[in-house]
Amino acid sequence: MDHSAIKSITKGEICPYCFKGTEYIDSIEVYGRSYGMIYICRDCNAYVGVHKGTNIALGRLANEELRAAKKRAHFFFDKIFKDGLIDEIWKESLPITSKRKKAYKWLSIQMGIPENECHIGYFDVDKCNQVIEICKPVLEEAGLEKGEYVTYESPKMIEAKKTIEDLGYKIHYRTNSEIRFLFKGAIVRYYPERGWASGQSIKDGRDLKNLVSQIKMS
Numbered sequence: 001m002d003h004s005a006i007k008s009i010t011k012g013e014i015c016p017y018c019f020k021g022t023e024y025i026d027s028i029e030v031y032g033r034s035y036g037m038i039y040i041c042r043d044c045n046a047y048v049g050v051h052k053g054t055n056i057a058l059g060r061l062a063n064e065e066l067r068a069a070k071k072r073a074h075f076f077f078d079k080i081f082k083d084g085l086i087d088e089i090w091k092e093s094l095p096i097t098s099k100r101k102k103a104y105k106w107l108s109i110q111m112g113i114p115e116n117e118c119h120i121g122y123f124d125v126d127k128c129n130q131v132i133e134i135c136k137p138v139l140e141e142a143g144l145e146k147g148e149y150v151t152y153e154s155p156k157m158i159e160a161k162k163t164i165e166d167l168g169y170k171i172h173y174r175t176n177s178e179i180r181f182l183f184k185g186a187i188v189r190y191y192p193e194r195g196w197a198s199g200q201s202i203k204d205g206r207d208l209k210n211l212v213s214q215i216k217m218s
């Protein structure tokens with residue numbers, strides 16, 4: 001494939017599956033609701049959105065398989081930068097504006113590809129799977145990728161969850177007896193039944209009120 005054909009693919013003008021020209025339509029046709037314009041190949045059921053306020057494609061068209069792969073990759077990768085986990089993984093502070101950008105830089109190093117090519121939107125299925133292979137163990141290590149099955153919520157659990165979330169924290173991990181969230185880049189564990197809180201960024205101790213007084217954002 002010559003250079004201009006590749007360019008037309010990344011611009012969304014040519015379908016990467018059948019190499020035919022694409023159509024530029026409103027996304028209401030595929031989503032039933034308008035999220036802006038998309039480039040689409042109807043034969044391949046492949047499409048891609050555009051950067052807001054432009055007609056510039058977010059990347060190459062994706063078929064159903066690739067869309068699902070990208071969704072999975074985002075599911076894992078996004079947790080790396082949300083709530084600052086990236087700063088825990090990679091403590092060095094860089095002259096980068098956002099955690100997302102820092103996380104992508106980190107990912108590009110892990111994958112051995114140039115930073116400007118490192119974007120889930122540009123990836124094929126194999127690369128999306130690589131993203132998952134890289135991110136999943138890191139999340140597991142941080143304790144953010146387990147404990148998704150909660151069968152019972154005690155009144156103390158409900159109260160603790162609400163209190164912590166109301167303070168602006170996102171709870172990543174939860175079992176019937178434990179809550180985990182990030183505070184100042186470190187994981188805090190709280191056990192509602194025992195009323196015990198522990199973590200590197202707080203002073204371990206008993207009582208939800210005690211925890212709240214430490215993590216209250218000023």
Ligand SMILES: [Zn+2]
Pocket residue numbers: 015016017018019020041042043044046
């Ligand atoms: Zn096609």
